[in-house]
């Protein structure tokens with residue numbers, strides 16, 4: 001009897017009908033009242049009791065396979081028939097769903113920062129990622145051999161030390177001053193490159209946003225007020241900023257900007273290492289040497305500049321603890337930002 005069951009099973013599996021009528025015919029022949037399966041069921045009644053268990057299971061499997069196969073074939077042939085009724089196929093059939101992606105948190109943060117500064121009248125400027133020494137260093141008051149060049153580990157293009165991957169978006173300041181007479185008010189997002197070992201807090205590729213404002217009578221007070229507005233827009237109305245004296249070759253005076261820690265409200269916690277403050281950017285008044293190197297009269301004009309890492313701002317705002325997450329593109333990480341902005 002096992003042989004008979006297996007033989008019918010093989011025929012069910014090999015059945016390749018061309019029309020729905022063939023399927024129906026097959027169904028009656030196999031599963032109908034007087035069909036082959038029922039004949040086997042009759043035979044089953046007569047087998048020895050010790051064989052019943054095993055054979056019963058085989059019969060059940062045969063029945064289920066036959067039912068499933070007939071239903072599938074029926075649906076396939078119906079769909080094919082519908083496809084043939086119009087040139088475009090059956091337009092009522094459900095399509096294949098494409099998984100929906102999301103914007104990268106770095107793009108979202110960049111867009112948000114650009115949006116805040118555009119409300120203050122800034123326009124977006126761009127520059128090349130492969131730069132020359134002049135735009136990245138010399139025009140920004142880094143003389144040759146100046147130790148400040150070591151503040152940023154540079155990738156040089158082999159054989160030509162004049163050509164390099166920009167280490168900061170400050171190079172776009174230079175391109176803007178070359179291109180345009182004051183007033184200049186630009187925000188410059190871009191990718192930057194540094195020869196650093198990759199860890200949770202450093203990467204050899206990351207993103208910065210540079211700001212530059214040059215006009216008659218621009219003061220440090222204007223800088224401070226603009227950055228306070230920015231900090232409140234990004235981290236919340238209750239946010240305070242403080243400035244600490246610092247050094248950059250292209251600004252004088254220079255400062256580091258901190259925002260009050262948005263996790264502990266300034267009381268001190270693990271994220272702000274007990275200080276109540278988080279460092280977010282560097283800034284300062286454009287050094288007169290930089291203005292004159294770029295053909296702008298420092299007697300007539302003054303300006304301020306600032307620069308920040310986009311990854312860092314997003315890390316502080318969203319509590320991302322490992323910079324490498326931004327580069328791995330795991331959708332479980334990326335989707336968390338769908339509703340964050």
Ligand code: DAH
Nearest residue numbers: 168170282283284305306307
């Ligand atoms: N270029 C600096 C860096 O990459 C950031 C910076 C500091 C930019 C001060 C500025 C500035 O425009 O004024 O570390």
